[in-house]
Amino acid sequence: MPVEGRSMRENILAAAVQLFAEYGYHAAPLRDIARLAGIQAASIYHHYPNKQSLLVEIMETYMKRLNSQLETLLRTYDDPRERLREAIANHIRLHTSNKAEFFIIDTELRSLEGEQRAHIVELRDIYDHLLQGMLQNGMERGVFRPSDTKVTSYAVIAMCTQVSSWFHPGGRLSVQQVIDIYYQIISQGLLLHPEGTRRLEESVHTLPPSSALGD
Incomplete structure (x- = not known):
């Protein structure tokens, strides 16, 4: 309506x-x-x-938003740990607050035609490259353990995107609590000195128990 x-x-x-x-x-x-x-x-x-122009506008609008916010936080933060935390937060917040739009981006790329498809793929590639550059920078500075940046970036994206499939506002966990948990899990796999996540681990341990995610 x-x-x-x-x-x-x-x-x-x-x-x-x-x-x-x-x-x-x-x-x-x-x-x-x-x-x-x-x-x-x-x-x-x-x-x-036409209908195609609607699909393109949806995808372009939200991919550009995802990219621009990641670009901004990479300029704002210098420490690799802070960049990682904020990148995770940016991805999860956008995907949980715009579930339908990002679901369309993830499932309807095949429906784009010709140059329009190439344009959206380019926007997606920009995001991948930004994230991979962030990871590479952390590795070169001795903060993240050496690993394949492309595979690692795909793993981070897949994990954070999946949150929107089960997260429910008003459930047991807030978006920020989910972000903290995901940062703990991802950073423990990336950091050469994972003791830096101790504060987050302590905060996660204070969460109320539940039998189901997001409930």
Whole structure:
């Protein structure tokens, strides 16, 4: 349904996000997106030329946000441990607060066509290279143990992305508590001197017990 105070273009994009995430790109016709946005099907073309342009805008917007925030924190922090912690936090926060958008990014790349696909892949590659550069810097400075930066970056991305599949706001753990746990797990595998994570381990041990993640 349309949201008061939001532009028609934003309402259309929000409708596309909802339907793409729920049914998949190919199973979500423009007429249903228009109906959910509260307009006639023909009116959608005043804002977007086709369904592909909606998919591209969703992916481009959130990949650029992910990249720009990682670039900012890499400029802001110099210590490899702080960079790692903030990179983990950035990835988890964005993926848990924009679940549908990043689900679309992760599952609908195959639906992009030609140059549009190449453009989004390039944005994804930028993120991979930024993360790999951060890891390489930590290794060269003797903070992270030597390892294959590409494989390590893929492992970190996969772990942090998966949080959005089980995390529920209002559950047992806050986003920050999850970030602390993930930083502890990842840093113990990377740091040459893992005793630097002792403070985080102590904070994690104070969390209330539960039989299920996110409950």
